[in-house]
Amino acid sequence: MSQPATLEAAVTLGLSEDEYAHICKIQGGEPTYVELAIYSLMWSEHCSYKHSRPILGRFPTSGPRILQGPGENAGIIDVGDGWAVAMKVESHNHPSAVEPFQGAATGVGGIVRDIFTMGARPCVSMDSLRFGELSEPRQRFLLDGVVGGIAHYGNCLGIPTIGGEIYFEPSYEGNCLVNAMSAGMIRTDGIVRAIASGVGNHVVLIGSKTGRDGIGGASVLASQEFDETLEEKRPSVQVGDPFTEKKLIEACLELIHRKLVVSMQDLGAAGLTSSSSEMSSKGFVGLDIHADRVPLREADMEPWEIMISESQERMLAIVTDAQIADVREVCERWDLDCTAIGAVTDSKMLRIWWHGERVANIPARRLADESPVIRTPSVKPDYIVDEPVAVDDTGYPPSADLGATLTQLLAAPNIASKRWAWEQYDYIVQANTVQIPGSDAAVLRIKDSQRGIAFSNDCNGRHCYLDPYRGAKAAVAEAARNLACAGALPVAVTDCLNFGNPEKGEIYWQFEQAVEGIAQACEALGTPVVSGNVSFYNESFGQAIYPTPMIGMLGVYDDVGVHIDDAFKAEGDVIVLLGAEAGWMDGSEYQKVAYNKVEGRVPDVDLRLEVELQNRLRAAIEARLLRSAHDCAEGGLAVALAECCIASGSSGGAQFEDPEAPRSGRDGRWLGADVDLGSAAAVAGAAGRPDLALFGEAPTRVIVSVAPELLGPLDEVLGELPHRVLGRVTATNLRCTMEDKELFTVAVGELHSAYESLPQRLA
Amino acid sequence: MNVRVYVTPKKGILDPQGAAVERSLPNLGFTGVSGVQIGKIIDLTITGDGLTAAAAHEQVDDMCRRLLANPIIEDYTFEISEG
Amino acid sequence: MNVRVYVTPKKGILDPQGAAVERSLPNLGFTGVSGVQIGKIIDLTITGDGLTAAAAHEQVDDMCRRLLANPIIEDYTFEISEG
Amino acid sequence: MSSAPVRFGVVVFPGSNCDADSYHAISTFTDTSVQYLWHKDTDLKGVQAVILPGGFSYGDYLRCGAIARFSPIMQSVIDFAENGGLVMGICNGFQTLVEAGLLPGGLIRNTGLKFVCRYVNLRVETIATPFTSACQTGELLRIVVKHNEGNYTVDPETFARMQADDQIVLRYVNAAGDQDEGANPNGALDDIAGVCNAARNVFGMMPHPENSVEAGLAGGADGRKLFQSIIDTVLRAAEVTA
């Protein structure tokens, strides 16, 4: 403990001069080194949200179903019958860029702890991933490691991973994104919050021993850009132990359900430091922590190292005298360490002790609440344009073979099936999975109830780059639309805001715009933001990622039996397009794949129309009028149609009322479609080009199929909503015409081969 | 030439396997066991026209760094013998 | 006493991991590598009052047979050194 | 049939994660009762059939099932099996039975070296077991596999004996019911998905029938017949002794 706690030391730990001065003021003089280390972590971007806090206040966060909004370990939403869902998403981008397997694995471990620390049993995981182009060997290595790490950890825990998304763009080459989302089921009367209380109560550390893992890890890595010093940061890699976490889940849930703890908090970024200071600050109490009592993996650790270690699989509990024997018994039964390391005091101070000597004495609330707030003056970047691109024959010569373009798009890594990834995940454990990966939303039933829940993950980073406000708004709309396609009512959002360096005006502008877009869409759709995460400094060598505000959304069913998927079901069914937006070139996958361009202005979602479409769509599904529904996203109308055809033979999922559906699985017979796009002007806008009608992208469009005899009733339910019959489900081929002029005919088997071609690119 | 590569967890990096095995041993009736660490062993043969010992050494080292070990969390050593 | 146990796939039993490493080496530019086999190293320390070398040997052999290796699919050897 | 319910026990090891699914699956049948058996206990509490569930006992560290096999409860399970008791191991449970020597062979890493979760078609190779008696020979069951180490292997002599003794219970096949390399998810010898011991009272399988007992869910209901077989067998035995 000989290190001096000078300004120089503070700057090395990442604090600014002003911050150091403020610390000296709070502490009444030069702090101790332990105090300085604690401040440096608690006031890091990762823990203090210093650049984002004021902006995030823009989000709607409450509503009749919301039992817990942002601010706790997870948000909690009432889903009926006394059940609630806790959910949260967390980024582990930087650790994954250093060590993809362990980085992703510990990302899953961390977010799962956020869920069960509140008393919820984790019931679903999702993952939203971004990498550079797959043609780069390093990117394939990262993808392989990240997916392997998620599988390793989540599968061992017995939590089904049933959804997510993977995109590849050059902007993520030096800075991949790994966003892990988790949700759990909890009784509405069983919620535990991370608030310390009861002077004299014990502070108990449960789980793994403490080592030097991640000293300065997640919080430091996530608060700085990547540069040449990357190599030096490597020793802080954390290794996950899912086996210990599985035991922790069982032991902690038992402790909570038997009411053997006053409160509980997981140890995440900044380890003991953040958990103890947050618990004491929220409870208006003090905590005494005896760092020398913490069980160590490496004998010679110093107190400041113990306080900031990010060793995984640890929990902190506040326990009364009367409870402690039972707590020890439960931990012993699960072969977990359980150590009383301190006590709740009335001092309102966070005091750290080392063999009887006080090495830190910090006013808990000031540590938590007086962290600096920084607003960077925002600057609209030069690359932003206000007009869509002109789709003319010089800049965008039309494709000669539209069928070939379709297969090319289906094989593009951003569109191709991610089966390679999700088949590495156990998506069926816990026996609640209604819809496996591969359709628009993940669907689960709630046991002993008619009810169900659904989840979706969405963000098109390219759209957010071209227009962060419109792109972020569209991400929320798409997440909700994906739920509506499965028949669920969207009710709440968790978000992971991945951006570049917030000290730059352009990045700050992107951030403000995106938050505004999310806020407006959430207001319109009635889906408050209940939890989330901000990840800044996603840059490498000065190059920022595309702004990527990932949206995770929860939907609910009164009767999960109404659920449908995206697969065409029967020959002769009528295919109907809901929504009438014309396709755009700007920011589309077609623009990138066929023209190697990313430019223009993306369309703005009409939120009134969006809500109308989703309500009518859900009404039709609830009335059991539809056989399938699928959102039109990347690749436009043609890719969406192709996906409905491909899914007809490979869904592998079950329809709720049809026990035979699983048998129609991978070797099932293909269904095709025969569709006419109608007049060019109607579907492709002024440009009038068939390729734009087929592959152009636009929000607020859904393809449904309906038995011919139900077309009338469907018309009635849809009412004023713009919709149009496109054609019929047929066998074997996808055939598209435009005012009866043939555009292409391709065998569905061929579309399927292209769509399932990702493994070949990874070989 | 016959090569045997030893890959072990880096010092200070958590070895969950070793820890779990160690923790379970007493329940199985094995007492007095400590410091359990689990690593990998990779045996292979390399051949090449006029491959010198020095060249083989370099090649194996490269192989370890790039594929056989994960230098971020693992250490490696190896032995080469004529065979 | 310090013990190092080597566990390798039994001869005649397929070693999918070794086979995969062998297949991927040429892509990384390593040629002339064959017979790749991947096994485990288990390091541990045993102590006991008046533990003789012979007794230690017997104890480790027992541990290997019963727990550390599965004789149906794996072979094992070990080394014991004073430490 | 108004007999006493068939009593099942589901063993819980640290790291088991399909214990609750097995428990739930059994409770979807009307003529059953089910309870958990804790790995540190030795009392089988009078159950008539023991399920060793899937999951990652002891994190699958060292070898899948290797540590679990030494749990106190396992000695009781071994005694129970040696006295003719019905024991079914699913996935990690199968691995544990193999480690315990109650079933022949071994389970090694999938040839793809990746965890694989997918639907497979299983062909019932024999109905002369207490676990498949409610099926038809050659019947196809569509059930999910999810494992890293499901690659069944056994030495040629034992394999020959197993074939002669009709111990291969389930094979991976394609949708037409034929053996086909593409239908084997893990490289298992001769597409073996499940085997029984010579006495036919111990059975292990890699796929997860406990995730296939409800028609409304993605897993479908094909796994029911395996549990039904056990129930029928116990009830028949009770009738005989009655």
Ligand SMILES: Nc1ncnc2c1ncn2[C@@H]1O[C@H](COP(=O)(O)OP(=O)(O)O)[C@@H](O)[C@H]1O
């Ligand atoms: N990383 C992943 N993990 C799990 N499932 C994934 C992952 N990536 C994609 N999927 C699944 O693949 C399907 C299609 O993905 P995507 O095209 O991104 O969906 P959407 O068009 O609904 O946004 C979805 O069911 C999604 O959940």
Ligand SMILES: [Mg+2]
């Ligand atoms: Mg999509």
